[in-house]
Amino acid sequence: MSADPTLRREIPDATVARLPEYLRTLTMLAEAGVASVSSEELAASVGVRSAQLRKDLSHLGSYGVRGVGYEVETLALEITRALGLTQDWPVAIVGMGNLGHALASYSGFVTKGFHIVALFDDDPALIGEQVGDVTIRPSWDIEGCARELGIAIGVIATPAPAAQTVCDALVKSGVHAILNFAPSVLTVPAGVEVRRVDLSTELQILAFHAQRRVGLPSPAVVQR
Amino acid sequence: MSADPTLRREIPDATVARLPEYLRTLTMLAEAGVASVSSEELAASVGVRSAQLRKDLSHLGSYGVRGVGYEVETLALEITRALGLTQDWPVAIVGMGNLGHALASYSGFVTKGFHIVALFDDDPALIGEQVGDVTIRPSWDIEGCARELGIAIGVIATPAPAAQTVCDALVKSGVHAILNFAPSVLTVPAGVEVRRVDLSTELQILAFHAQRRVGLPSPAVVQR
DNA sequence: AGACGTTTGTGAAGCCATGCACAAAGCGAG
């Protein structure tokens, strides 16, 4: 009785982080004309254990057929819904340097439901420049137009010292989700979600593992 | 008896992932002239609990002074050693499109001990182009010169369909650490470490959380 | 209709990471 079908179950963070991978693989399968897939096959494509895949999917509901597997289209749709990708998300990028330009001209986002609707920078030389079909605006306009444009997700690609300032402006404009490329820790009010991507950190983690290799039995032809 | 002082202890992955953050903050403190820091202060700057910081550091050894804290220079050096950053790491980037160019011209890597020593692409229009002080080489030369240049870390910034091919070439050239920006799962021999950075995935995770917000008590002035 | 092989969904167990709480250890003041 208390089981409301529309009630969003608690989905573990670890699962949420894997759902996009499942979705991407399912989309590829659908394009290849595959209609049905087993947890074993799908898990192998994504690089996880089949038990993990099944447990992850069980958090969304029961969309498989025992003895058969999952219908690719259906499962893709359910993951899309769980992730909230049935609607389009308006995205703004702040900081149109090297990285900002690469992000703005990347076509891989739109196909996933993300639309870049605003670009900001504080360099007068960049303001007014057209990237794709969006014009770069002055960053002091963030508070003015971000709310108006309905920006839901903000991407920060400014140098580290500017990141907190930009973040504050975004939050003040009603943005509750921020992807931060600057190597700095952002302080935000409760209810605002921040994810950080730090490429230097990734390289350093790789260096750690590479260092441990020293003295190991060479390359290995062993496949895993 | 089995305790070899030079034996590298097992450092948990979760800890390794945080060490670069600690190091970055310590470097900033050092530049600001701070000589000593407590676990409480450092943890606050990084955004973790102090107990977690102390436990993380305890995996490296005992470099703090009770009642006082940690000497910034010393701790930074120890983390640098633990991560294997006392040596410089030669890095190659494959795929010099938008993202590849942004990465190649990013100055934040060299200061951390990473040197981009080779760039590859298979587009004749790009081959020969100079980025910084490195010339773009044809990607069919990877096996020829990667080993010779001592490439330890490979960065893949090609479209997804080319990623596995490029990865194979890198591995064949003796590269054991790969940072993959392409949205594809790479298959590698045992002993090769792959990390993937997928910006679409990050946005999708943010979308999930943003979606859950719907109907929540608005923005909130509450600081956390 | 019933038996059989396959694959899902999930309890249970094991594992790892996080957070708590405190004894041990250092420093400085008296």
Add this chain to the structure above:
DNA sequence: CTCGCTTTGTGCATGGCTTCACAAACGTCT
């Protein structure tokens, strides 16, 4: 030297995630 204050390093408890293993469910074939 001793006392008291501060902060580290860590044992232990807690919670979450992963993996195992199997009953339940489904399609198919006879």
